[in-house]
Amino acid sequence: MGREVSESCIDSLLTEMVSTYCNRFYANKPELAARRIEAIGYQVGHQLSERYTMDRPRFSDHLEAIKFICKDFWSELFKKQIDNLKTNHRGTFVLQDNRFRWLTRMSIDQSPENGASEDTSIMADNKAVQSMHLYFPCGIIRGALSNLGIPCAVSADISNLPACSFVVRIKA
Amino acid sequence: MAPAAPRSGDAIFASVERVNAELFTLTYGAIVRQLLTDLEEVEEVNKQLDQMGYNIGIRLIDEFLAKSNVSRCVDFKETAEVIAKVGFKMFLGVTASVTNWDADGTCCSIVLEDNPLVDFVELPDTCQGLYYCNILSGVIRGALEMVSMKTEVTWIRDVLRGDDAYELQVKLLKQVPEEYPYKDDE
Numbered sequence: 001m002g003r004e005v006s007e008s009c010i011d012s013l014l015t016e017m018v019s020t021y022c023n024r025f026y027a028n029k030p031e032l033a034a035r036r037i038e039a040i041g042y043q044v045g046h047q048l049s050e051r052y053t054m055d056r057p058r059f060s061d062h063l064e065a066i067k068f069i070c071k072d073f074w075s076e077l078f079k080k081q082i083d084n085l086k087t088n089h090r091g092t093f094v095l096q097d098n099r100f101r102w103l104t105r106m107s108i109d110q111s112p113e114n115g116a117s118e119d120t121s122i123m124a125d126n127k128a129v130q131s132m133h134l135y136f137p138c139g140i141i142r143g144a145l146s147n148l149g150i151p152c153a154v155s156a157d158i159s160n161l162p163a164c165s166f167v168v169r170i171k172a
Numbered sequence: 173m174a175p176a177a178p179r180s181g182d183a184i185f186a187s188v189e190r191v192n193a194e195l196f197t198l199t200y201g202a203i204v205r206q207l208l209t210d211l212e213e214v215e216e217v218n219k220q221l222d223q224m225g226y227n228i229g230i231r232l233i234d235e236f237l238a239k240s241n242v243s244r245c246v247d248f249k250e251t252a253e254v255i256a257k258v259g260f261k262m263f264l265g266v267t268a269s270v271t272n273w274d275a276d277g278t279c280c281s282i283v284l285e286d287n288p289l290v291d292f293v294e295l296p297d298t299c300q301g302l303y304y305c306n307i308l309s310g311v312i313r314g315a316l317e318m319v320s321m322k323t324e325v326t327w328i329r330d331v332l333r334g335d336d337a338y339e340l341q342v343k344l345l346k347q348v349p350e351e352y353p354y355k356d357d358e
Binding site for chain 1: 185188189190191192193194195196198199200201203205210220224227228231232235262263264265288
């Protein structure tokens with residue numbers, strides 16, 4: 001095992017990075033904040049996949065590369081693998097992490113019985129904050145794959161919290 | 173119930189959830205790089221990193237107090253030692269040393285020989301003037317402010333600028349007396 005830091009370090013850094021871009025720099029332009037946060041993730045993913053593939057042979061196809069992301073790459077970052085991988089065999093892959101670590105500490109109340117009507121604005125706020133936090137891991141995956149020569153678009157689906165699905169669409 | 177005994181930085185670090193330091197280091201690097209692109213002025217980047225650190229510090233102090241069981245420090249000297257030996261260890265996994273005290277014990281240096289923030293980092297010529305690790309000084313300032321100490325934290329030595337270690341000067345400006353919001357008889 002390489003060097004480690006406490007999980008609070010990365011948690012605090014990510015929270016503060018999202019808040020800096022969303023609340024201080026681009027308070028009224030969430031799409032610009034999102035682009036910056038994604039770009040930071042892209043950079044990190046690009047560099048990490050460079051490091052983690054140093055001693056490997058080239059991947060023979062897209063599926064091999066995606067499997068590497070699901071297994072080795074995810075394990076380095078989260079100490080667990082992606083739990084479920086689906087594909088339509090036409091360039092779309094869905095990577096599901098049943099308990100995505102970066103969302104487990106967030107205060108989320110999605111239960112419908114919980115005073116639905118008056119809390120809609122709070123829920124909408126919550127949703128916006130969560131999705132801001134997802135641009136970073138989406139960027140990481142896109143950066144990692146792009147470093148492996150696979151241009152793609154990555155989005156996240158959190159309709160099944162705490163599970164999180166990352167949808168990778170490879171550009172033809 | 174007797175208060176729990178203070179725990180060593182090593183013991184806490186061994187017991188907390190830990191993550192791959194490369195992820196942390198590269199994420200920090202990517203943030204600095206993005207800030208340089210967006211803000212253009214190095215001075216402005218220094219300021220933002222310090223602000224980010226401050227915001228982190230004012231939250232991190234709670235976790236520090238909860239996990240370390242550290243009780244009230246008798247003086248600023250003890251405070252500095254606790255930051256160096258327990259604080260740095262439990263979060264970053266490194267220890268720091270405290271030196272260069274001034275005569276009245278309100279200003280000292282915290283010296284880091286090992287600093288996980290800077291693995292893989294080299295500063296290009298265009299970034300002279302950047303305090304790459306400025307987030308750290310902000311964290312210390314923010315955390316101390318939450319325990320009633322106003323401080324000024326400045327970089328004295330920085331390996332990225334050609335020095336032989338990382339040295340942070342921590343100067344106690346003012347100890348704010350604690351005021352309780354409640355009256356004696358409540």
